[in-house]
Amino acid sequence: MENFLIPRRFVRIKALQNLYAYTIAKQVHxxxxxxxxxxDFVWDCFLDEPSRKEQLTKAATRAVGLFQAAIATALPTHTFVYKENKEIAESVxxxxSYYVEALKKDxxxxxxxxNQSKEYIYLILLYTLLLLVEWYKLAKVVHPSSEEADHSLxxxxxxxxxxxxxxHNSKWIKIIYKNGISWAQDQDQVxxxxxxxxQSEEAPKTYLLHPNNSIKILEYVVQHIIFREGPINDxxxxxxxxxxxxxxxxxxxLIHIFKMLSTKDFAAFTLFWDNLEEKWAxxxxxxxxILTIVIxxxxxxxxxxxxxxxKWDKDRILLTDKLILKLALAELIECKEIPFKVSINEYIEIAKWYGSAKSGAFINGVLEGILKKNHN
Structure with a gap:
């Protein structure tokens, strides 16, 4: 199966999006x-002596500082040691422990x-194919008269x-049922x-005259009816x-499937789903x-x-730009099998989509500087 079906850029974007969500959750924790x-160090006017108020304030400040210093290390709970004050040590x-466990879950x-994206894509892929079959069944039931124009959709x-x-492909139907896909509860909608x-639409003549008109008609229905802005897309x-x-x-x-079906090689069609699974893997x-490397x-x-x-104001550096830089560094430093220029260009393009107008140039400049220093 061709690699273009699941572009590597899509994988990088998913890594960025999920890393962004993880980073926000990390900040919340x-x-x-x-x-x-x-x-833990709030002064209680009913229980604490007035003289203890200042002590608790200092203890809270000290404890927060110790906590922030600890989470800046690779193993916070392993490296943290504080013997001067038991109360502070226990609180921190x-x-x-809470922070580390929360991050593990995240x-x-x-x-x-x-894999969540994969499941969504499989779901919609099967729903779309089955919708086409449902419309095929309706078109067969209300069969057009022989006098009706051939260009009726x-x-x-x-x-x-x-x-x-x-x-009529029983193996494909099994895949549908296995994934719990059905329009049975939405027949009125269908x-x-x-x-x-x-029912009243005409198929474009350019599609009808095409040598592979069976494929082209389905491409037309998918692109201009199912996936266009409207109720089905919604x-x-x-x-x-x-x-x-x-x-x-x-x-x-879908287009790949249509082309494959046109060859009538249904063994290949069945094998396609296994190959697609391998590509996802x-x-x-x-x-x-790359996410493991970044973390x-x-x-x-x-x-x-x-x-x-x-020389940059740290508060003005976008979080997305920083995460793109980390992903790029992970790939450039650790994934040597990927061409150097491919990785850089990919992350510059992603920065243009998900950052500001200046993000592409910023990413390019910072990466060049870092890599030059490390190379030397």
Whole structure:
């Protein structure tokens, strides 16, 4: 199966998005832990002596400082030692334990983030194919008269050999049922869409005259009816939280399936799903690899980025830009099998999409500076 079905850029973007969510959650955990430490040293006017108020304030400040210093290390709970004040030590260690455990849970979700995208894409892919089959069945039931023009869309669907093969392919039907995909509870919706978008519509003549018109008609229905802005697209968006991002990949896979069905090699069609699974596994491995590298080296990367951006106002550096830099460094330093220029160009382009107007140039400049220093 061609690599273009699941672009590597899509994998990098998913890594960025999920790393961003993880980083925000990490900041929340830090804030919650600090707030709890402060509560541990709140002066109680009913229980504490007036002279203790200042002591508690200083203790809270000291405890917060110790906590922040500890989480700046690779192993906070392992490296933290404080013997001067037992109360401070217990408060800090308790919140360090909470913080570390919360991050472990978040890292588990982070590593599974790419598989969530896979599940959404599979879901919509199967729903779309089954919707085409449902419309094929409707077109066959209300079969056009022989006098009806060949360019009527319902006649084209009723006579579409690819949909006929899908409808009668028992192995594919098993895949559908295995994934719990069905339009049974939405038959009214399916029929309404059929009447609205198929029944009275004409297929474009350019598609009808094409040598592969069976494929082209299905491409037309997918692109200009199902995936265009409207009720069907909105329905799919309710099924997939990231539909706008996933739509392009689903479309590519569908076109690949249509072309494969046109060859009538149904053994290859069945094998396709296994191959697609293998491709997802390969990309999932890359996704996990770069995120693991970033998490394990985040302190080192922070130092490298900080050294290269000393003249910049730290508060003006976008979080997305910093995360893009970390992902780029992970790939450039540790993934030697990927061409150097490919990695740099990919992250510059991603920065243009997800950062500010100046992010692309910023990423390029910082990476050049860091890599030049490390090379020397």
């Amino acid at each position: 830090e804030k919650e832990a600090i707030e709890q430490i402060k509560k 260690y308790k919140q360090l 890292q588990t979700f982070l590593q599974h983030g790419f 319902k006649k084209q669907l009723a006579q579409n050999s690819l949909l006929e093969e899908l409808y 029929q309404n869409w059929y009447r609205q978008f198929i 329905f799919l968006a309710m099924k997939d939280l990231y539909w706008d991002e996933h739509k392009g990949i689903v479309k590519k896979i 390969t990309e999932s491995e890359f996704y996990s690899r 394990e080296n985040h302190i080192r990367y922070e130092e490298m980025i900080g050294a290269q951006t000393q």
